[in-house]
Amino acid sequence: MLVVKYQVILFDIDNTLINSADLVASTLRNGALKEGIDVPLSEYRKRIGQTGEHILKEFGVKNWQRVLSNYMVEFGKNMYKLAYFSGIESLLLGLKSKEVTIGVVTSKDRHQFDREVSCFPLIENMKIVTTSDLTDKPKPSGEPLTYTISAHGLDLARTLYVGDSVFDMQSAHEAGLDFAVASWGALPEAQFPTARYQLRNPMDLLKLV
Template structure:
């Protein structure tokens, strides 16, 4: 099928970042006495950090998130695009297909992190978590994006690595493709229209 617009999640879809996020959040929470295995944090990447911390009972989550921002930024030189992502984004733009991101990062985090990733920073379609009242897995971020940028819902595809991305697309009735190159191996993407092993396979679909 030909899509006019392809929207992407960022963490572990475009950027190989989920492990660093999980480890940094876990370290910050553990310093306050909340000891949850890092694997449990990794399973929840795709949701806002405050929601994850609250779920695990971190009461001073605001301070933990503030410390997280400092620690994460200190280690951002470890982050990279997944192989093939830069070529994929460039080729989609050359084909005249709109691209954008719908992320659980707020605007401050988005600006800080994407300065290292100019292809993402230059996206004309950006929906951050603080632009909507609900975050993924709610449909609201995707539907907000469709409305604000006057997209054709039926010709828009969302690509993400987590079950929360899939659930958001399902709730919005938007086509969804899993980014299996960044997803945990045990996730069942039962709603996904496509399950892609590599970024370059997406070009073959369109």
């Protein structure tokens, strides 16, 4: 396989850079339970990568705005549990040393992003940040990535998107970007038929630039 040397690496955040999907899923579920909606935790976990609004509406939570408001409070209380995956800090610093442009394209809105990455300066200080409120359609639509390419004048062919979910893969495919699976955060049963790369660990990514 011909390996493209990428100039730009865009990342998902939850369970790609930060080991956070379980906390996101459990916090959403606890909020929905208070509204009388009892859906197994595993179903929430499968949907991480989509917006909280979308997930709650799919499960029939009518007062989803209230759940998301309370989510921010409860998630904030438990942020001390979050950490980078092993190797992520070295990866991000290594990409910077190679003068590779890095950024994030996430299903968090800007308020969530500002709150939830405040303890992760390598993410917080990225120059490219696309949050869900910047486009009409969130992932799995390709619109967030298409927006990012256009807004920052990026070369589509030299840009790679890295994520852990099928929603990330679908978004990249629709936008015409190469996609790499962050296997360290992906669900074991998830299938990624259109992914160009399967990354076993973060340092595998340095070989692509």
